[in-house]
Amino acid sequence: MDLHFTPEDESFRDQARxxxxxxxxxxxxxxxxxxxxxxxxxWQRRQFEAGWAGINWPSDYGGRNLSLMQQLIWYEEYxxxxxxxxxxxxxxxxxxxxxxITRGTEQQKAEYLPKILRGxxxxxxxxxxxxxxxxxxxxxxxxxxDGDHLVVNGQKIWTSYAQxxxxxxxxxxxxxxxxxxxxxxxxxxxxxxxxxxxRPIRNLNGVQDYSExxxxxxxxxxxxxVGEINDGWSVAMSTLSxxxxxxxxxxxxxxxxxxxxxxxxxxxxxxxxxxxxxxSDDHLRVELCRLRAEVASxxxxxxxxxxxxxxxxxPGAEASIVRLYYGLLTQRVFHLAAQVVGPGRAEKAGNAAKxxxxxxxxxxxxxxxxxxxxxRTIIGERVLGLPKDR
Amino acid sequence: MxxxxxxxxxxxxxxxxxLLREQASLDFVREYVAPGDLSGLWAQLAELGLFGLGIDxxxxxxxxxxxxxxxxxxEIGRALTPGPLLGTVLAAHLAEEAGDDALTERIASGAARVxxxxxxxxxxxxxxSVVSGTFRVTDLSGADLVLAVTPDGAAILDAAAVEVRSSxxxxxxxxxxxxxxxxxxxxxxxxxxxxxxxxxxxxxxxSTGIAExxxxxxxxxxxxxxxxxxxxxxxxxxKHRCADMAVRAESAYFQxxxxxxAWSSGDPNGTHHLASARIVxxxxxxxxxxxxxxxxxxxxxxxxxxxxxxxxxSLVLETTLGTERWQLEHIASxxxxxx
Numbered sequence: 001m002d003l004h005f006t007p008e009d010e011s012f013r014d015q016a017r018x019x020x021x022x023x024x025x026x027x028x029x030x031x032x033x034x035x036x037x038x039x040x041x042x043w044q045r046r047q048f049e050a051g052w053a054g055i056n057w058p059s060d061y062g063g064r065n066l067s068l069m070q071q072l073i074w075y076e077e078y079x080x081x082x083x084x085x086x087x088x089x090x091x092x093x094x095x096x097x098x099x100x101i102t103r104g105t106e107q108q109k110a111e112y113l114p115k116i117l118r119g120x121x122x123x124x125x126x127x128x129x130x131x132x133x134x135x136x137x138x139x140x141x142x143x144x145x146d147g148d149h150l151v152v153n154g155q156k157i158w159t160s161y162a163q164x165x166x167x168x169x170x171x172x173x174x175x176x177x178x179x180x181x182x183x184x185x186x187x188x189x190x191x192x193x194x195x196x197x198x199r200p201i202r203n204l205n206g207v208q209d210y211s212e213x214x215x216x217x218x219x220x221x222x223x224x225x226v227g228e229i230n231d232g233w234s235v236a237m238s239t240l241s242x243x244x245x246x247x248x249x250x251x252x253x254x255x256x257x258x259x260x261x262x263x264x265x266x267x268x269x270x271x272x273x274x275x276x277x278x279x280s281d282d283h284l285r286v287e288l289c290r291l292r293a294e295v296a297s298x299x300x301x302x303x304x305x306x307x308x309x310x311x312x313x314x315p316g317a318e319a320s321i322v323r324l325y326y327g328l329l330t331q332r333v334f335h336l337a338a339q340v341v342g343p344g345r346a347e348k349a350g351n352a353a354k355x356x357x358x359x360x361x362x363x364x365x366x367x368x369x370x371x372x373x374x375x376r377t378i379i380g381e382r383v384l385g386l387p388k389d390r
Numbered sequence: 391m392x393x394x395x396x397x398x399x400x401x402x403x404x405x406x407x408x409l410l411r412e413q414a415s416l417d418f419v420r421e422y423v424a425p426g427d428l429s430g431l432w433a434q435l436a437e438l439g440l441f442g443l444g445i446d447x448x449x450x451x452x453x454x455x456x457x458x459x460x461x462x463x464x465e466i467g468r469a470l471t472p473g474p475l476l477g478t479v480l481a482a483h484l485a486e487e488a489g490d491d492a493l494t495e496r497i498a499s500g501a502a503r504v505x506x507x508x509x510x511x512x513x514x515x516x517x518x519s520v521v522s523g524t525f526r527v528t529d530l531s532g533a534d535l536v537l538a539v540t541p542d543g544a545a546i547l548d549a550a551a552v553e554v555r556s557s558x559x560x561x562x563x564x565x566x567x568x569x570x571x572x573x574x575x576x577x578x579x580x581x582x583x584x585x586x587x588x589x590x591x592x593x594x595x596x597s598t599g600i601a602e603x604x605x606x607x608x609x610x611x612x613x614x615x616x617x618x619x620x621x622x623x624x625x626x627x628x629k630h631r632c633a634d635m636a637v638r639a640e641s642a643y644f645q646x647x648x649x650x651x652a653w654s655s656g657d658p659n660g661t662h663h664l665a666s667a668r669i670v671x672x673x674x675x676x677x678x679x680x681x682x683x684x685x686x687x688x689x690x691x692x693x694x695x696x697x698x699x700x701x702x703x704s705l706v707l708e709t710t711l712g713t714e715r716w717q718l719e720h721i722a723s724x725x726x727x728x729x
Contacts, residue, residue, distance in 0.1 A: 001392060001393060001394065001395055001396065001399065001457045001647060001651060002391065002392050002651070003391060003393075003648065003651040003652055003655060003657075004391065004655070005391055009391070069391055076729070079729065080729065253729055256727070256729040257729045259727075260726055260727055260729065263726075264726075285718075285722055286715070286718050288722075289669075289718040289719075289721040289722045290669060290718065292666065292721050292724075292727060293645075293665070293666035293667075293669035293670050293718075293721055294641070294666075294669075294670060296645060296648075296662075296663060296666040296670075296727075297641040297642070297644065297645035297666065297667075297670045298641065299648075299729075300393065300641070300644035300645040300647070300648035300649075301640065301641055301644050303391060303393050303644070303648065304393045304394070304640075304644045306391065307391070307392045307393045307394045308394065310392065311394065318640070321636060321637050321640050324633070324637055325637045325640075325641060328637075373626070373630065375633075376626075376629065376630040376633035376634070377626070377629060377630070377633075379632075379633035379636050379637070380623070380629035380630065380632055380633045381629070383633075383636060384605075384609045384632055384633070384636060385609070385613070386609060386612055386613060386621075386623035386624070386629050386632060387613065387620075387621050387623050387624045388624065389620070389624035389625065389626070389629075
């Protein structure tokens with residue numbers, strides 16, 4: 001056990017802080033993914049050119065080949081600087097890229113990884129289907145081998161950034177007769193293939209950042225299969241281990257900063273009786289401090305994840321503990337924020353609106369990457385070893 | 391940066407855990423009613439070096455650090471080991487910091503047992519070169535010395551100088567008494583907060599141990615106990631409650647480790663981290679003890695299983711070295727927490 005950062009870590013942190021302070025975009029990021037794409041990819045390219053992309057990715061593919069600890073330090077400094085979210089680059093950087101690093105062929109890695117880091121290519125996910133949400137392995141989008149291609153028919157849903165993406169991590173059913181986990185294939189799909197139809201969906205905040213995607217005889221070269229045909233479930237589990245384990249480390253740091261911002265807001269907001277501030281209200285101050293304590297423990301869990309990855313190479317099922325806790329805490333932070341800002345929470349304009357939007361948006365944290373109930377089931381069965389009920 | 395224990399650390403902890411499992415099982419704890427006879431166990435713990443784990447080898451200690459002490463106290467928490475362990479370990483450190491080598495050695499060797507005294511509903515209570523005020527004293531019977539600790543100071547007194555009115559405790563394995571201490575002469579003292587915060591680190595470790603033991607007890611029971619023809623652990627209601635217990639135990643553990651390491655390495659935010667560890671681990675201990683009773687159903691409400699022991703000890707730890715409210719206000723005192 002050791003809390004010390006190495007001198008290399010410390011100097012890495014200093015350099016990251018200085019560079020971010022001088023280079024982060026000052027203008028606001030657009031909400032709509034199609035409008036945001038040039039903004040996000042230009043910012044990604046700027047980071048890449050200065051050597052700040054793929055901190056822990058192999059250097060053969062444009063990464064820095066540094067530790068996950070340094071990747072986390074980058075996220076901490078990134079959040080501290082107030083730089084905009086990675087936006088449409090998220091899927092490529094956070095889980096498609098790491099999946100290719102562990103499971104892709106040489107050719108796939110050489111083709112895609114440098115482009116992800118340079119911001120030349122945008123990825124989206126194609127996992128969920130209308131009838132296959134929590135029960136992902138029941139997915140039915142069908143693919144049959146035709147010569148050296150797969151021919152895909154079916155439908156995906158909740159595909160974030162589909163309209164802005166170039167390629168997709170797509171799960172298809174290649175063997176309908178095998179047990180449901182044994183007949184799935186993970187394949188890279190070009191979003192410009194003929195036969196694709198993308199229909200954006202409006203989320204509860206009115207933003208169209210995800211879509212339904214329809215496939216009508218879409219042809220994908222077999223060379224785009226990652227892992228083996230019918231072995232896609234194990235590849236998907238790698239993807240999800242990154243999605244649940246390391247992909248949102250930056251979000252955890254951001255949540256800690258959000259709590260501090262809420263404390264600031266409480267100091268400036270009148271209390272319910274007008275006799276003081278929300279911070280001088282015992283009830284609210286106590287609850288805010290409880291959240292301060294809990295986000296601190298979430299940061300400790302972040303460091304624990306880094307420690308485990310350093311020893312074992314990748315995040316384990318314990319990642320679901322962090323994911324679940326992060327989701328629950330995110331909801332509590334914004335729920336408390338509504339009490340702190342008081343009646344302003346119902347107004348669409350004004351300073352309180354961003355907290356109310358955050359509250360509505362916080363449901364994402366307990367639904368995406370597996371709902372909170374699915375995370376609890378995973379913890380129960382894979383971490384604690386409780387029996388399955390099916 | 392590595393929050394996981396090293397091979398050496400794991401070895402030390404395993405030896406303590408094994409001793410406690412063999413010599414101080416939950417059966418032993420159930421039989422023990424404070425002040426019971428601890429002499430056999432005490433000698434064995436002393437032989438393992440438990441009371442001088444973090445003390446310099448030149449003064450009769452083992453020469454390890456707070457990390458090893460935290461890991462050990464987590465095991466003590468799991469095992470619900472009774473007796474004045476916390477007061478004794480803290481007093482050894484105070485004596486060492488005060489430069490009293492003879493007293494350090496006496497306590498670190500286990501030759502002297504030290505009860506823990508902390509302010510009880512008395513904001514004017516103080517400790518240091520002068521000790522005065524109303525204190526809650528834990529496990530005074532059989533103790534040779536008393537460690538009086540406040541957030542600002544600490545002192546070691548002769549146990550004969552301390553008189554308390556004991557009343558039955560909700561946790562039958564802990565003896566608690568309340569009394570006024572007015573003593574001008576401490577065997578040694580310090581006007582710093584170090585003893586208080588070191589105690590908070592170890593208390594958080596004890597609470598973490600309870601959170602983990604109750605999680606494990608619930609999981610084991612949920613695998614065995616059958617209703618409607620299958621183990622109750624197959625039902626989401628039970629499985630998900632166990633998952634929530636795992637989240638609490640895990641966050642309490644790593645925050646406690648993080649805070650202990652930060653504080654002992656001189657981090658200026660060390661006490662903030664420790665207060666956070668107390669908040670998270672106290673909640674984990676209380677909530678997991680409660681869920682463990684619930685998971686055992688009617689058995690949990692009886693004394694047939696051990697679930698009640700954890701809930702009862704939890705009541706004691708929740709009020710050890712600062713109430714939750716005190717810790718929360720300490721967290722509130724940070725103008726801005728850096729992220």
